[in-house]
Amino acid sequence: MTVYVSMDDTDNLNSRGTGRLARAVAAALAREYDVFGVTRHQLYVNEAIPYTSHNSCAVIHLRDAGENNVRSIFGTVREMMLDDFIEGSDPGLAVAAEGRITPSLMAFGKDAKSTVLTQTKARSLAENLGIMLEGLGGTEDGVIGCMAGLGLAHAGNDGRFLQIGGIRSITGPAEATALLAAGIDCIHTLDGRPVLSGTIEAETGKSVKPCPVGGKTVLFVEEIDGRMVAVKRD
Structure with a gap:
C-alpha cells in the first residue's frame, strides 16, 4: 500500500524551495x-491566497509502506521539517495511506487548483478521513495545500515528477533510450506521437520533468525545427 507524504508552504522568497x-x-x-x-x-494562484512564489506543494510517494507505518513516517518528517523551519513560512504536513484517500479528498485537490479554500475545510476533511495533518508554524496555511497534494498525487494525473528513478542524474540533452532506462515509462510529443530514440533537448544542468499520467511516468516533448525539446508541464 502506497503512503503519501505531502508538504506545503515550507519556504520564503530567499530560502530553499519546498x-x-x-x-x-x-x-x-x-x-x-x-x-x-x-x-x-x-x-491556485490568486491574490486572495498568500504564497511564496508559485503556490505548489510536494508529495513523496512511498511504495508498500503500509498504514501501520504512517504514524512513524509522520513523526520522522515532522521532526525534519521543524528542524529546517524557515522564518516567514507557514508549513503544513499531511501523511496518509492510499486507503484513506477518498473521492472527497481527490475533489478537494482538484478544487485547490482553481478555488480559494480554507484551513477549516482541510482540517475537517482530515479529521473525517482519519488523516494525520498538522500545521508546523506561522499561519499554518500549508495545511490546505498539503491536503490537496494527497488527493492530487493519488489521482495520478496531475503535476510533474521532481524525482523518480535515476532521472536527476541525467542533465541537459540526453538520448531517449537513456531517459527510458532511468525510470521514464514513455516519451510522447504533445500531438501524441511516441518517441523511442534520438536526442531529447533539456536545459543545460537541468533534468527533465516527466508527468504522472494514468499510472505511467510520461515525458512530454515538443518538436521545434526538427528537434525534440522536453516540456515542463504544471
Whole structure:
C-alpha cells in the first residue's frame, strides 16, 4: 500500500524551495522505505491566497509502506521539517495511506487548483478521513495545500515528477533510450506521437520533468525545427 507524504508552504522568497526539502526528506525515508518518487503539484494562484512564489506543494510517494507505518513516517518528517523551519513560512504536513484517500479528498485537490479554500475545510476533511495533518508554524496555511497534494498525487494525473528513478542524474540533452532506462515509462510529443530514440533537448544542468499520467511516468516533448525539446508541464 502506497503512503503519501505531502508538504506545503515550507519556504520564503530567499530560502530553499519546498521541492528541495521534499527531496531531502525522501532521501532520509529511503533508508527504510521504497521511495517511488516525488511530485510537484501546482495550486491556485490568486491574490486572495498568500504564497511564496508559485503556490505548489510536494508529495513523496512511498511504495508498500503500509498504514501501520504512517504514524512513524509522520513523526520522522515532522521532526525534519521543524528542524529546517524557515522564518516567514507557514508549513503544513499531511501523511496518509492510499486507503484513506477518498473521492472527497481527490475533489478537494482538484478544487485547490482553481478555488480559494480554507484551513477549516482541510482540517475537517482530515479529521473525517482519519488523516494525520498538522500545521508546523506561522499561519499554518500549508495545511490546505498539503491536503490537496494527497488527493492530487493519488489521482495520478496531475503535476510533474521532481524525482523518480535515476532521472536527476541525467542533465541537459540526453538520448531517449537513456531517459527510458532511468525510470521514464514513455516519451510522447504533445500531438501524441511516441518517441523511442534520438536526442531529447533539456536545459543545460537541468533534468527533465516527466508527468504522472494514468499510472505511467510520461515525458512530454515538443518538436521545434526538427528537434525534440522536453516540456515542463504544471
